[in-house]
Amino acid sequence: MPIEIKIPAVGESITEVQISEWLKSEGDSVKQDEALAVIDSEKTTFDLPAPNAGKLAKILHQAGKTVTVGTVVAHMEAEGKAADKAKAKTEVKPAKETDSEKLKETKPEPAEIETESSPDDSEKKSAPKEAKPEPKPISEIETKTPAVKSSSEREEEIVPMTMLRRTVARHLIEAQQTMAILTTFNEVDMSAVQTLRNENQEAFQRRYQVKLGLLSFFVKAVIDALKQFPQLNAEVRGNDIVYRNYFDIGVAVATERGLVVPVLQNADRLSFAEIEKVIGDFARRAKDGKLKPDDLEGGTFTITNGGAFGSLLSTPIINPPQAGILGMHAIQERPVVAQGQIVIRPMMYLALTYDHRIVDGREAVLFLHRVKAAIETLSRMLVEI
Numbered sequence: 001m002p003i004e005i006k007i008p009a010v011g012e013s014i015t016e017v018q019i020s021e022w023l024k025s026e027g028d029s030v031k032q033d034e035a036l037a038v039i040d041s042e043k044t045t046f047d048l049p050a051p052n053a054g055k056l057a058k059i060l061h062q063a064g065k066t067v068t069v070g071t072v073v074a075h076m077e078a079e080g081k082a083a084d085k086a087k088a089k090t091e092v093k094p095a096k097e098t099d100s101e102k103l104k105e106t107k108p109e110p111a112e113i114e115t116e117s118s119p120d121d122s123e124k125k126s127a128p129k130e131a132k133p134e135p136k137p138i139s140e141i142e143t144k145t146p147a148v149k150s151s152s153e154r155e156e157e158i159v160p161m162t163m164l165r166r167t168v169a170r171h172l173i174e175a176q177q178t179m180a181i182l183t184t185f186n187e188v189d190m191s192a193v194q195t196l197r198n199e200n201q202e203a204f205q206r207r208y209q210v211k212l213g214l215l216s217f218f219v220k221a222v223i224d225a226l227k228q229f230p231q232l233n234a235e236v237r238g239n240d241i242v243y244r245n246y247f248d249i250g251v252a253v254a255t256e257r258g259l260v261v262p263v264l265q266n267a268d269r270l271s272f273a274e275i276e277k278v279i280g281d282f283a284r285r286a287k288d289g290k291l292k293p294d295d296l297e298g299g300t301f302t303i304t305n306g307g308a309f310g311s312l313l314s315t316p317i318i319n320p321p322q323a324g325i326l327g328m329h330a331i332q333e334r335p336v337v338a339q340g341q342i343v344i345r346p347m348m349y350l351a352l353t354y355d356h357r358i359v360d361g362r363e364a365v366l367f368l369h370r371v372k373a374a375i376e377t378l379s380r381m382l383v384e385i
Helices: 081-090 099-106 110-116 119-125 163-178 191-208 215-228 272-287 361-376 378-383
Strands: 003-006 016-022 035-040 045-049 054-059 066-068 072-078 181-189 235-237 240-242 249-251 253-255 258-260 301-305 324-328 331-338 341-355
Touching: 016 163, 035 072, 163 258, 181 361, 191 272, 191 341, 191 361, 191 378, 215 249, 215 272, 215 301, 215 324, 215 361, 215 378, 253 272, 324 361, 341 361, 361 378
Parallel strands: 249 301, 301 324
Antiparallel strands: 003 072, 016 035, 016 066, 035 045, 054 072, 181 341, 235 240, 253 258, 324 341, 331 341
16 A cells, blocks of 8 residues: 555645646655655645655646645655566566577668668668659648747736745735834944854854854844833733733744744743854754744744845834744944944844734834843843833
8 A cells, every 4th residue: 555645734734735846757766754844834844744754646736726735645655665576577588499589680671670680781672762742822821820938028927925925915904904003213233232243152152052143132132122112022912901911922043945033932031042042043044945834833922033145224123922022133333422422333224013903102112222231231131220
């Protein structure tokens, strides 16, 4: 019996997935746990592994097809069985030859002699030429116009949206249509963070085997500000406001397959090193399509870093049903006034987009100012003042 390749359960709320791409073709040999296909769900993209080593015998649902969880999408032949079948076909013994059959093998046929003779001989021994057909009247000659190839500069390609991208699009439109979205801006001097990172990077890496990045500082600063302004850690649920006493911080990660937001659960309990390790793990698994639905569940507030791609300023969109999102941007040396003097400092613009239904302008501005103060004066974060 062939081995059935089924779509596994990928989360309680996910019932359908889309086959994005088959990485193997029918007849291909595969190793155990080797990826057979890329599967898209509304929350994440993941690989469909081979349960055994063997051959992919039959693909039942092609790329682009939407199927339910538990559907058999392909059949495999286990290693050994497939090899035995192939061996049996190649080891069929020929029938015993008679003497007359052997003389036939050594005696070439007339057609074979002609193909090996000289050009003159072949002309003499060739079959009589067929009579040439009479030419058709011009009126009966077909005059087909060759197809005109379109210029490569004017080509179009239609590619179906993945389930993940459709879900992201739906959430972003939902945020625009159901929330009172507003964005406020500020800028932060990154000198203190840069100095601390430069002074401690080598020792930090040696002890924790991970780099001390920027996101851990902002996760800590955001949590500090959320404790002061809980409206940004809340959500609207019907006619109620749900306040939370826990801090699950989503970190937006851009991949070739779409935007995903894995969540740092109970981020307030994590150290700098733990935050950096979890974020690094998220980034690697997001790139390889190995994030689990549980990694993306929940989230009370989100941080997105457009500065990683060079963005100087933007207005991030809230991830529903959250009430706020912080946008980080590129660090740029700019002249600023400090203690009456014009100095060059590494500056970053910050953007806070918030749901004005439950967050007033005053709270939003003060929240962003609190984040700025925590980043510029790191000691305030450490002693929680």
